[in-house]
Amino acid sequence: MVNAPFSSLSERAQFVCGKVRKVRWAIGVDRTTAPDTFATGTWDQPVNDVSLWSTTASRSAAFDSSASPPPAGDTFVQLSRFEIGADCEDLVFATSKTLLVATSSGDVRVLDVTPDQIVQQHAWEQLHSLGSLPCAASCLSVHGTDVVTGGEDGKIIRLDFNRVDVKTKIGNIGLSSVRSLSHCGKDQVISGHLTGQLQVWDLRVKGDREGGDPCQTLAASTALDAVTSLGVHPAQPNLVAFGTQLGSVGFCDIRNAHRPLPDLLPIASGPIWEIAFHPLYPDNCFTCADDGTLLHWDAAALKQSSFRSQDASRMNVWLLGAALSDHVKLTNLLPDQKLPVNSVDLAGGSVLVGSDSELVHLVENVLLR
Amino acid sequence: MNSNSIALAGNHESMVVSLSKISQLKPQKTGAHVGSFELVPLTQTRFSNPSVRRLIIESHGIFVNLQAQTKASVQEQLGADELVSFSRQYRSVLRSACLSLQETAQGPSEDIALLCDIYRGGELVWSLVELLFIQPQGGSVAVDLVDWAQLNFTQADEYTCEILKAAESGFRPDQQPQYWNAAWLFVLSGRCEDARRLLLSHSRKDDAAFRSIDELLKKFPLDALNRDDVSAFSDWQEEVGSRLRNQHFASYPQLETIAKILAGNDAAWSDLRDVIDSWHEAFVGLALYFHPKLRVVELGEVAEEALRLFPVSNGSLSSLDQTLLALLEMDVLEALRSLSSCSADWWLVSHLTDLLIKAGAQLGPTGDEATQVDLREFLLLEYGSSLMAHDSLWQIGADYLSWCPRNGRAYLEAFFDKIPVDREHKALKLMSACAKYQLDAVATSVARQMTVKLLSAGRINIALGWCLQAKDPALVSFVVERALLEYGQSGLLGSLHLLEHLGDNAFISPALIFLQKYHEFHSLLKAGELLKAGQLLTDLIVSKVAPRKFWKVLFADALLLLDPSDGQVIIDKEATYQLIELLQSVTTEVTALRSNAFVDSDADRNEFSEQMTAFRLALFRNLGKAVCLS
Numbered sequence: 001m002v003n004a005p006f007s008s009l010s011e012r013a014q015f016v017c018g019k020v021r022k023v024r025w026a027i028g029v030d031r032t033t034a035p036d037t038f039a040t041g042t043w044d045q046p047v048n049d050v051s052l053w054s055t056t057a058s059r060s061a062a063f064d065s066s067a068s069p070p071p072a073g074d075t076f077v078q079l080s081r082f083e084i085g086a087d088c089e090d091l092v093f094a095t096s097k098t099l100l101v102a103t104s105s106g107d108v109r110v111l112d113v114t115p116d117q118i119v120q121q122h123a124w125e126q127l128h129s130l131g132s133l134p135c136a137a138s139c140l141s142v143h144g145t146d147v148v149t150g151g152e153d154g155k156i157i158r159l160d161f162n163r164v165d166v167k168t169k170i171g172n173i174g175l176s177s178v179r180s181l182s183h184c185g186k187d188q189v190i191s192g193h194l195t196g197q198l199q200v201w202d203l204r205v206k207g208d209r210e211g212g213d214p215c216q217t218l219a220a221s222t223a224l225d226a227v228t229s230l231g232v233h234p235a236q237p238n239l240v241a242f243g244t245q246l247g248s249v250g251f252c253d254i255r256n257a258h259r260p261l262p263d264l265l266p267i268a269s270g271p272i273w274e275i276a277f278h279p280l281y282p283d284n285c286f287t288c289a290d291d292g293t294l295l296h297w298d299a300a301a302l303k304q305s306s307f308r309s310q311d312a313s314r315m316n317v318w319l320l321g322a323a324l325s326d327h328v329k330l331t332n333l334l335p336d337q338k339l340p341v342n343s344v345d346l347a348g349g350s351v352l353v354g355s356d357s358e359l360v361h362l363v364e365n366v367l368l369r
Numbered sequence: 370m371n372s373n374s375i376a377l378a379g380n381h382e383s384m385v386v387s388l389s390k391i392s393q394l395k396p397q398k399t400g401a402h403v404g405s406f407e408l409v410p411l412t413q414t415r416f417s418n419p420s421v422r423r424l425i426i427e428s429h430g431i432f433v434n435l436q437a438q439t440k441a442s443v444q445e446q447l448g449a450d451e452l453v454s455f456s457r458q459y460r461s462v463l464r465s466a467c468l469s470l471q472e473t474a475q476g477p478s479e480d481i482a483l484l485c486d487i488y489r490g491g492e493l494v495w496s497l498v499e500l501l502f503i504q505p506q507g508g509s510v511a512v513d514l515v516d517w518a519q520l521n522f523t524q525a526d527e528y529t530c531e532i533l534k535a536a537e538s539g540f541r542p543d544q545q546p547q548y549w550n551a552a553w554l555f556v557l558s559g560r561c562e563d564a565r566r567l568l569l570s571h572s573r574k575d576d577a578a579f580r581s582i583d584e585l586l587k588k589f590p591l592d593a594l595n596r597d598d599v600s601a602f603s604d605w606q607e608e609v610g611s612r613l614r615n616q617h618f619a620s621y622p623q624l625e626t627i628a629k630i631l632a633g634n635d636a637a638w639s640d641l642r643d644v645i646d647s648w649h650e651a652f653v654g655l656a657l658y659f660h661p662k663l664r665v666v667e668l669g670e671v672a673e674e675a676l677r678l679f680p681v682s683n684g685s686l687s688s689l690d691q692t693l694l695a696l697l698e699m700d701v702l703e704a705l706r707s708l709s710s711c712s713a714d715w716w717l718v719s720h721l722t723d724l725l726i727k728a729g730a731q732l733g734p735t736g737d738e739a740t741q742v743d744l745r746e747f748l749l750l751e752y753g754s755s756l757m758a759h760d761s762l763w764q765i766g767a768d769y770l771s772w773c774p775r776n777g778r779a780y781l782e783a784f785f786d787k788i789p790v791d792r793e794h795k796a797l798k799l800m801s802a803c804a805k806y807q808l809d810a811v812a813t814s815v816a817r818q819m820t821v822k823l824l825s826a827g828r829i830n831i832a833l834g835w836c837l838q839a840k841d842p843a844l845v846s847f848v849v850e851r852a853l854l855e856y857g858q859s860g861l862l863g864s865l866h867l868l869e870h871l872g873d874n875a876f877i878s879p880a881l882i883f884l885q886k887y888h889e890f891h892s893l894l895k896a897g898e899l900l901k902a903g904q905l906l907t908d909l910i911v912s913k914v915a916p917r918k919f920w921k922v923l924f925a926d927a928l929l930l931l932d933p934s935d936g937q938v939i940i941d942k943e944a945t946y947q948l949i950e951l952l953q954s955v956t957t958e959v960t961a962l963r964s965n966a967f968v969d970s971d972a973d974r975n976e977f978s979e980q981m982t983a984f985r986l987a988l989f990r991n992l993g994k995a996v997c998l999s
Contacts, residue, residue: 015426017419019761043794044761046417089794104792130826136792152793154831176834176867177793194793194834195867217866223874224837226797245797270801290801338433339426339764340798356764357426 002295003331005363011334012075013361018042018049020354022091024099025347026052026113031280034350037079039099039113040360041088043342048088050101051081052113055362076360082111082118090140094161100147102137108149108159122164128153143183146203150178150191158203170201171214180230185237190254192227192242196220200254216257220250221264231275234282239316243272243287251318262321267330268293273342281368283317286351288341294353298329300369333363374400384408415713416759420473421484424466425756428720429765431458436772439727449505452728456499459720463492484713490689491717493521494708497696498721501665502730509594510665511657515559518653524646525554529567542570549623550644556630557645557654561589564627573621581617582624585609585631594661602661606632633658638678648675649693669698687711701725702732705744715755719748719769746773750780757784764802771806778806785811790818800838813839820844829855830865842878849880850916853887883914890926903930903939911947917966920955921977924984931987942995949988956981 021043028035036056042048053076087104094100098121099111106128110121128137128151135152142148145161154175158168170189180192189201191214199214220227226245233239238255247268252261270290278284285297302317302324318324334341339357346352349368353361376387385407391400415421435455439447447455467488474481500513528551532542542548548567555564565586573579585608593601609632612618618625622640629637638651645651652675656663660671672694681690688711695704709718726732726745749769756766757780766784770777785808790796796819803812816839823832829852836848856865868888875885886909893902909915910923927948930939940948958964959978968977 015419015423017422046760087792087794104794130823130828130831133822133826136794138793152831153828175830177831179793194831195837195870197866197870199866214866217869219870223834223867223871228797245801270805271797290798291805336430336434338430338768340801357430358422359426 002293003329004335005331005333008365008367009333010364011361012364013359014076015358016040016042016051016053016076016078016360017358019044019356019358020342020360021088022343023345023352023354023360024091024093025345025352027093027096028347032348034347034352034364037115038345038352038360039091039093040354041084041091041101043087043089043104047083047085048103049081049083050088050091050099050111050118052079052115052118053077053360054079054115075362079115080113080118082120084109087136089136089138092140092142094142094147100140100142102140102149104136106134106137106151108137108140108147110161124159124164124167127151127157127159127167128155138177138179139181141181141183141189143186146183146186148181148183148189150181152177154178156181156189156191156201170203171199171212175199179226179228180242182230182232182240183237184232184240184254188237188254190230190232190240192220192230194226195223196225196227196244198227198230198240198242198252198254200257216254218252218254218257218261220244220252220261221246221248226271228271229273229275229287231277231285233277233316233318234279236282236316239318241275241277241285241318243275243289245271247272247289247291249275249287251324253316253319262319262324265325267295270340273340274344276344276346278346278368280348284368285318286344286346288344288353288355290340292334292337292339292341292355293332294334294337294341294344294351294363296331296333296351296366298331298367298369299324299327301329302327333366334361373403415480415484416756416762418470418481418484420466420469422762423469424462425716425762425765427462428459428716429768431455431462432720432723432772433768435724435727446729447727449503449728452503452724453499453505456495456503456724459724460492460495460499463488463495467492487711487713490711494689494692494696494704495717495721496520497693498704498725501668501696501699502701502725503728506665509597509661510663510668511559511661512591512595514653514656515591518558519560522554522558522650522653524650525551525558525560525563528554529563532567532570536570541572542567543572552623553626553630553641553644554650556586556627557641557650559591559653559657561586561591576620578618578621578624581612582627585612585628589631599662606658606661610634630654630658633661645679648672648679648681648690651675651679666699669694672697701730702744705732715748715752719745719752722748742775746775746777749773750776753777754780754784763788764798767802767806778808781806782808782811786814790815790822793819813841817841817844820848824848824851830867833865833867837874837877840877845878846880849878849884850919853880853884853916853919853922879914880916883909887915899930899937899939903941904944906930907940907944907948911951913951918969920967921980924980928980928984928987931984931991938991938995938998940991940995942992945988945992945995949985949992952981952985952988956985 019042020040022041024039026035026037037052037054039050039052041050055076084101084103088101089104090102092100097113099113101109101111106126107123108127109123112119112121126134127149128135130153137149137151139150147159147161148156150156154177156170156178158170160166177194178191179194182190184190187203189203191199198218198220200216202215205212220242221244227242228245229243231241238253240254241249241251243249247270248264248266249272250261250264268289268291272287272289275287283300288294299317302320333351337355339355341353341355343354344351349364349366351363351366372391374389374391378385385405387405388403389400390403391398393399416425439445467485470481470485496517500517528547532545532548532551535545536542552564552567555567565583568574568579568583571579588605590601590605609628613628613632618628626637626640652672655675656671663671688707691707692704695707705718705722712718722745732740732744750773753766753769756762756769767781770780788799790799796815799815800812816835819835820832820839823835829848832848833852836844865888868885871885875881886905890902890905893905906927910927915923959967959974965971965974968974
């Protein structure tokens with residue numbers, strides 16, 4: 001049962017003209033409050049762009065007199081913009097000033113981001129391709145200077161942030177299209193595929209020219225149900241949450257993959273485009289789906305032992321399967337949303353959301369326990 | 370010679386026209402390119418304007434809520450209050466679109482100015498529709514018109530702003546050229562309090578005439594009309610009339626004009642001849658002061674009267690005027706027709722019609738329900754279609770089409786088929802939308818397009834993932850056979866992790882079941898479970914499910930199992946007999962009938978024959994071993 005949001009929530013939304021594929025908070029100094037700026041990447045427009053926005057800048061400070069002022073009543077101010085042409089597929093802040101974009105033409109671009117302008121530092125072009133045709137670099141993950149990208153061509157490629165020429169292929173030719181990717185720790189990467197599988201890769205293993213086998217393959221869902229999103233628990237990188245094409249969410253512990261995975265929880269009627277644990281309150285998880293739902297999963301209540309059996313008492317709450325689905329508190333933070341919600345990012349008590357209604361929403365004062 | 374040549378090329382989004390001048394036809398056609406231009410439907414560029422885009426998206430939200438709420442309500446009928454609320458939401462987004470257009474326009478633009486005019490006209494029409502057809506009836510029509518005027522006729526307010534600005538710079542208000550115009554327009558719109566305030570800024574406000582008019586304006590009994598207390602209103606008008614006759618305002622002709630209007634005195638119009646621009650401005654005053662008791666059905670006549678007093682300058686009414694007149698005459702169908710001609714696109718007419726029908730407005734002859742439904746559907750289909758033709762508004766367009774019960778589905782299928790599927794994320798989005806609207810055939814088509822694209826690029830492993838999504842057995846078989854041929858020899862089939870994961874999905878195609886089993890065979894081999902592997906391989910060969918060109922691979926696999934280094938018997942007696950029998954029929958086919966079913970070319974046939982001979986030998990040797998051991 002999904003609850004309506006608390007009345008203490010405050011929501012601000014702004015029309016940004018362009019379907020928002022990804023929203024990302026900038027890297028803030030203080031992790032307990034939301035930063036002042038965030039980035040967005042659009043998709044499905046004739047020319048797509050990556051923009052930097054401010055949640056607090058006053059209009060007069062942000063604009064010089066020669067530029068036309070933004071319309072009255074704007075809650076966010078667009079500080080700078082960079083055209084990427086092709087769709088934005090994924091967006092990651094590698095440092096507070098560096099933004100990585102994966103595009104649907106198979107490129108990964110490294111952008112220097114400041115309030116005045118966004119400039120491309122360098123780009124790895126056509127990392128992913130289908131023969132002579134380009135194809136999308138569907139997902140990105142960054143850990144330190146390590147950048148890993150997965151694409152529609154089934155390739156997973158490892159790059160070094162500081163060295164443009166270094167490209168290592170992970171995985172061999174047998175992979176199906178990579179839909180989602182995440183580092184789970186320094187040396188491990190987990191990938192989610194079109195064919196409903198999760199594969200875990202050990203970056204320390206030197207593969208042959210063709211890449212090598214994954215150290216584990218897990219059946220997350222069925223072969224007709226792609227794994228469309230992945231989220232890694234901030235405190236326990238072996239605990240991974242995933243969302244699927246048919247609207248289910250699952251959790252797994254990759255250290256105990258031989259055990260059957262807990263049942264999938266069907267919570268939406270469309271693909272789950274993003275799933276993320278809150279970085280400071282990991283008993284809270286957020287999912288956004290194609291049917292317009294943005295769900296806040298509050299599993300804090302499950303910490304009480306009354307819901308758990310003896311042997312389950314030491315397990316992480318997210319792995320409790322049926323007990324989780326019975327007792328987790330689900331709240332839809334955007335009950336009026338009609339069009340697909342594509343992306344969510346969390347900082348402090350603020351939830352940043354991007355959707356196909358060409359809006360960026362900021363939901364604040366979310367109750368986190 | 371010199372002739373012009375035109376070339377055209379187009380797609381669903383635009384058309385390119387290219388002009389060249391041909392200077393010579395023989396011996397070779399030569400000429401020069403003069404220029405090219407692209408023709409894009411106006412809606413394409415217009416829908417790319419942020420303010421218009423925002424209007425489209427926000428009104429979509431309102432529309433969907435309206436449909437859902439109607440469906441969920443008792444007898445699918447919403448109450449007047451709820452309908453008014455939706456109407457106001459629509460008007461609000463229309464107004465903010467207008468304001469936003471003006472604010473963000475970069476420099477003067479004809480298109481933007483035109484659009485603004487159209488939106489303002491739209492607001493004018495919509496608020497009148499709300500007044501006449503959506504608001505709960507009851508109360509005075511004249512009073513409603515006053516509200517309508519206040520919302521839409523802003524000329525007097527603009528004049529007042531100018532006057533105030535001038536006053537700040539030290540100029541006397543009553544010396545401003547627009548002072549009296551503003552006062553008269555206020556009075557005509559029934560805004561007596563505003564007129565009063567303006568008059569109080571006159572330097573002669575303490576004169577008797579001014580004080581007299583001030584008193585009259587203060588006593589203006591608008592509430593009385595609302596209470597249907599017509600006698601109070603006529604008493605007041607009597608009072609005005611008597612003061613007029615007693616020359617209270619003789620010293621100030623402008624005040625006299627005001628009094629004439631208030632008293633419902635026809636002489637007022639000749640005074641206002643040069644002040645009033647259009648019949649709209651006169652209309653409300655005419656209704657309020659000259660026909661205060663008017664009922665809704667009489668509005669048309671009053672409008673005609675206003676038009677007679679202030680005819681249109683060039684003789685023919687604009688579409689907007691025609692719309693307003695038709696509405697006042699309660700001819701909704703005619704109004705919608707005129708509205709379509711003065712609109713930029715289908716947005717206004719379609720949303721308005723939908724709302725009107727829900728409010729129970731009579732669109733056609735009574736009892737003709739079909740016309741209403743058809744009209745609504747026609748307009749929504751047109752609007753939805755115009756959105757579908759745009760790059761990124763297909764999701765919104767699809768939603769509108771889905772609310773058209775008769776033809777929506779067919780339109781949805783036709784349009785979705787045209788959306789290019791060039792990247793995976795788009796394909797997944799499309800498939801999700803297909804699931805939402807239950808367009809299974811289109812979903813299959815999308816998955817098929819992805820599969821074919823991947824096959825042409827030679828990426829069969831990925832094509833395998835997509836062909837399953839298509840749920841098309843023939844396609845799956847095709848891809849599997851390609852996969853077998855491509856990967857069978859190279860041993861890469863072993864790394865297709867997908868095959869471990871198929872479960873019941875393999876049953877869509879026998880070829881896929883075979884592939885799954887063959888992968889299992891390789892896994893068993895890798896795990897060292899030779900006996901099980903041997904059994905499985907025998908089953909696979911004997912079942913004859915494999916594509917024929919693949920049999921040589923199976924035979925090669927079997928050969929390895931028949932000749933293990935440790936002398937173990939992996940394939941047992943019964944299995945060996947089955948294989949021998951099968952081999953016999955294959956040999957007959959290849960040597961006697963010269964069939965090429967198992968090989969790629971004639972040349973390979975000999976090689977295959979040799980392989981079969983070796984296989985037969987190995988089988989007999991195996992039989993011997995098996996018999997000895999048993």
